[in-house]
Amino acid sequence: MKDTPMTNAKISAKGVDVHYADTHAIKDVNVEIADKTVTAFIGPSGCGKSTFLRCINRMNDTIDSCRVTGDIRIDGEDIYDAKVDPVQLRAKVGMVFQKPNPFPKSIYDNVAYGPKIHGLARNKAELDEIVEKSLRKAALWNEAKDRLLSPGTGLSGGQQQRLCIARAIATAPEVLLMDEPCSALDPIATAQVEELIDELQKSFCVVIVTHSMQQAARVSQKTAFFHLGSLVEYDDTDKIFTNPEDPRTESYISGRIG
């Protein structure tokens, strides 16, 4: 059933529409997202960035009123095909949410949650190693190493968000979706997360939603600008920020809409 992909895109979306009951949240979006790059989604609030992001790991399935139509492929495989198990898909496509949502468990158990479910570690030592590596990558190891057994909900907001990032990468996903991962972080933690994104890009396909133009410019190679549910412009980040084609993009990045 694997169609030959037109390009070597990791994720390719064609004619995607999303409705919530009466709201038409995403209108005919076509986009090809390359592997081992960072793609930024920008756009004014309510334009559908989160909605589109949630289509990529089928998290919209959990919302009753939400209907997704169109064609989204990862590695050429239609993820909305009846044969695809959304649970398997989500193990491959990790997600970090806008608001940090650690489980009310210990820091260790938060990170070990995914690996345990998917049986990624054969023994305790391997699990320990996964946890440590993930926490290190998420720039949380130094703060957390002495309190691995204390609850994750006891961390500060920024630390919690890094814990959620560690939790997502511990499952070793191929694609990492990040919905405004830095909106609760201070500049230092933000810098750490951006560094992490740079690092992740070497091995993953990263999609990040952000409200910060600077952040999009700093971390991404490709940028997609959404407006009122449509994908207005999608191009190299440099091009979008220096020489956008669409007047709406231009007004948004210069601060005139949104």
Place this chain on the structure above:
Amino acid sequence: MSVSLILALGLAVLGYVIAPRRALAVAGGDARTLAALPRQYGLNALLAVLVPSFAILIAGTLAGAGAYLGWTILVVAVVGFAGSLFKITPDYRARTHAENWIKLILIAASVVAILTTVGIVFSMLFEARNFFSQYDWKDFFLSAEWSPNFRGNSSLGILPLLWGTLYISFIALVFAVPIGLFAAIYLSEYASRRMRSVTKPAIEILAGIPTIVYGLFALVTVGPFLRDYFAAPMGFGGSASSVMTAGLVMGVMLIPFVSSLSDDIINAVPQTMRDGSLALGATKSETIRQVVIPAALPGIVGATLLAASRAIGETMIVVLGAGAAARLSLNPFEAMTTVTVKIVSQLTGDTDFASPETLVAFALGMTLFVITLCLNVLALLIVRKYREQYE
């Protein structure tokens, strides 16, 4: 007295009608110069008459003042009426004053609720003390024999009753907690909205059935069924009244209680928590087992304890389902009885309120009260701790 009450009511209504006009008149017809809206002057006058008169009425009745009560009420009503009318000036803050009267009414209501509790405890304490002055507390708490004898010389040991209470409650909880919890999980996590709109009220209908009806169900259906199909063939005895019967039926009674409490608690676990787990590739049941239930656990424990205190206090189902024989036995198909049943039986019929056989009811009641109070406090503490988790 009733005449003066009617007069007071009349004054209140009169004040309600007159005060706004007077306020307008004082303000020279321009409502905007008043410190409050005209109708708030009316409300203030109404409350200024009603609240003190009713306070006097209640206080007077309680204190047993007869002859002058009517006059006192009338005087207070007139003073309130006149006071609220004469004080009206453009600056008079009728709104704030009315607010204070309302606050007073609300305080009075909560004082009544607290005072009745205190009163109940004290009346029980008082009678229980009488009991213990006639009967040794060691025999009461430590004796395993319960055989009251209205000619005196009874053995009044609480242990068999306490045992029956705990045994039946235990069976009820073993039955009700898993079923109630699973029903709640199904309703809150799996059921479609339509399914939920049918199932939830259906379960809650169970909660509206009076316990005596459950008792009848135990007596005519469950008891004989258990005897014929379980107890008799397995050689556990031939009694239809049994701990098992009462426990099962009580469990049925508790299911809606447990399920609706657990449902609320499970729904209070933030959706973001489930999303976090699902996004890591966990299935729905993994998410429920490993994230939702642990997060809701303190609340579920609290709900269980509340259910336990209801089970402990239940009487009707026990009388009809488990019988009235005090017995210390492990056999669940044997008739036993509970503290509450014995409280009723010690107090019904021709009773002499000075003998230990009657007074023991208060000691039993006090013991139950303390046990359920401890359970409730424990439950509240646990539930509160849980609440803090998602602030």
